[in-house]
Amino acid sequence: MLLNWKKEYSVNVKEIDAQHKKLIEMINELYEIINNKNENLQKEFTRVVGELEEYKNYHFSTEEKYFHQFNYENTEDHIAKHIAFGKKIEEFKEHLSNPNENYPQICFDLLDYLEDWFFAHLIGDDKKYTKTFNENGLF
Numbered sequence: 637m638l639l640n641w642k643k644e645y646s647v648n649v650k651e652i653d654a655q656h657k658k659l660i661e662m663i664n665e666l667y668e669i670i671n672n673k674n675e676n677l678q679k680e681f682t683r684v685v686g687e688l689e690e691y692k693n694y695h696f697s698t699e700e701k702y703f704h705q706f707n708y709e710n711t712e713d714h715i716a717k718h719i720a721f722g723k724k725i726e727e728f729k730e731h732l733s734n735p736n737e738n739y740p741q742i743c744f745d746l747l748d749y750l751e752d753w754f755f756a757h758l759i760g761d762d763k764k765y766t767k768t769f770n771e772n773g774l775f
């Protein structure tokens with residue numbers, strides 16, 4: 637296991653913490669895939685990227701729904717970061733269509749990106765909306 641959920645990661649909103657825990661699960665899953673030197677790396681990698689795409693759709697729309705609902709002041713900047721994440725996942729998807737791809741390397745690159753994202757975005761950006769969300773009665 638690479639990451640463990642900690643109290644300090646909480647944004648103090650149950651629904652969103654549950655979704656962030658799901659991201660930790662996916663990061664750990666990818667870590668296991670790499671560590672076990674899984675034989676079918678391409679297949680596993682494709683599955684994880686598919687899960688991430690699904691995840692980003694429902695998770696970002698959850699956060700953005702509340703931004704609009706509560707008139708959150710950092711809405712624009714925050715959504716720009718969600719869009720950048722989506723583009724990055726698209727890039728990883730493109731690698732999947734290349735049969736000569738170095739799968740161990742891109743799996744590792746993806747893991748690296750997700751881990752950075754987790755700390756930079758969840759801790760750096762997501763936690764900033766706690767005050768607004770809580771003030772509007774969302775916990």
Ligand SMILES: [Fe+2]
Binds near residue numbers: 656695699
């Ligand atoms: Fe988030």
Ligand SMILES: [Fe+2]
Binds near residue numbers: 718761
């Ligand atoms: Fe976010």
